[in-house]
Amino acid sequence: MNNLQVVVDAGHGGTDSGAVSSSGTKEKDLTLKIAQYMTEQFRNRGVPVTLIRNTDETISPTDRVNRILNAYGNNPNVVVISNHINAAGSGIQGAEGAEVIYALRNNSNLANNILTALGNAGQKVRKTYQRRLPSDTSKDYYFIHRNTGTTEPVIVEYGFIDNPTDLARIQNNYKKYVDAVVDAVIETKLGNQIPSVPSGNTYIVKSGDSLWSIAKKYNITVNELKTLNGLTSNTLQIGQALIVPGPSSSPASSGNTYTVKAGDRIFMGNNE
Numbered sequence: 001m002n003n004l005q006v007v008v009d010a011g012h013g014g015t016d017s018g019a020v021s022s023s024g025t026k027e028k029d030l031t032l033k034i035a036q037y038m039t040e041q042f043r044n045r046g047v048p049v050t051l052i053r054n055t056d057e058t059i060s061p062t063d064r065v066n067r068i069l070n071a072y073g074n075n076p077n078v079v080v081i082s083n084h085i086n087a088a089g090s091g092i093q094g095a096e097g098a099e100v101i102y103a104l105r106n107n108s109n110l111a112n113n114i115l116t117a118l119g120n121a122g123q124k125v126r127k128t129y130q131r132r133l134p135s136d137t138s139k140d141y142y143f144i145h146r147n148t149g150t151t152e153p154v155i156v157e158y159g160f161i162d163n164p165t166d167l168a169r170i171q172n173n174y175k176k177y178v179d180a181v182v183d184a185v186i187e188t189k190l191g192n193q194i195p196s197v198p199s200g201n202t203y204i205v206k207s208g209d210s211l212w213s214i215a216k217k218y219n220i221t222v223n224e225l226k227t228l229n230g231l232t233s234n235t236l237q238i239g240q241a242l243i244v245p246g247p248s249s250s251p252a253s254s255g256n257t258y259t260v261k262a263g264d265r266i267f268m269g270n271n272e
Contacts, residue, residue, distance in 0.1 A: 004186070005072040006185065007071045011083055013055075018085070019085060029056070030161075041178060051237070051240070072229075083158070085160070085170065100154055103140055110154060114184045201243060218244045228242075228245075
């Protein structure tokens with residue numbers, strides 16, 4: 001099994017709309033569409049993936065960071081992709097193109113490969129860069145970089161929402177751009193390896209699920225389920241994809257896919 005695990009973040013949400021275009025398009029809505037499609041694509045390629053928000057909900061910076069670190073633990077095999085749409089602001093006309101911002105603790109390889117892939121997919125590109133906190137230049141400016149432990153987070157800005165041409169390009173091509181980002185992440189982190197999870201052998205967490213109930217369904221222990229998915233936390237997120245055993249050990253009545261839902265708990269039972 002490969003070690004790559006991905007956390008997908010849809011920037012902003014709820015009372016935080018993010019940037020808004022002159023036509024009323026809100027960043028939070030576009031990033032959610034992007035993040036949902038991205039999660040599907042990683043899942044389809046057998047990469048363990050967790051979506052931070054799947055609805056238009058308000059998430060505080062602290063809660064967002066906690067959800068990131070609870071997904072697969074605090075380790076450098078976890079790639080965090082925070083999806084955003086840029087805004088140049090008043091007084092700046094015509095800014096367009098994608099940018100990728102990476103953490104001070106990481107090298108530029110992943111960010112550069114993502115930006116190159118977006119360019120190859122047809123989006124105009126600007127730059128990759130790091131940004132430091134003015135009050136303490138040893139720290140990252142953005143909390144998604146600064147507070148996410150040893151994970152590898154990148155902020156992907158797909159273009160400028162206040163440039164109508166750039167916004168239309170994103171709206172018409174976001175699936176193509178997401179495919180490019182997914183390819184770039186897999187190729188950068190796995191090289192020529194093919195993710196070892198067979199298609200269909202995933203379970204999407206739904207409301208009411210627990211590690212214990214999922215493990216029981218597939219005739220394995222909770223610890224085996226956690227090891228299979230590289231889980232260091234007992235927290236499940238609705239929409240989280242879990243790797244589960246193949247047909248030989250899965251129940252005949254359910255497919256080989258399980259999805260975590262709202263209200264899921266981690267009741268360990270006697271298997272912990």
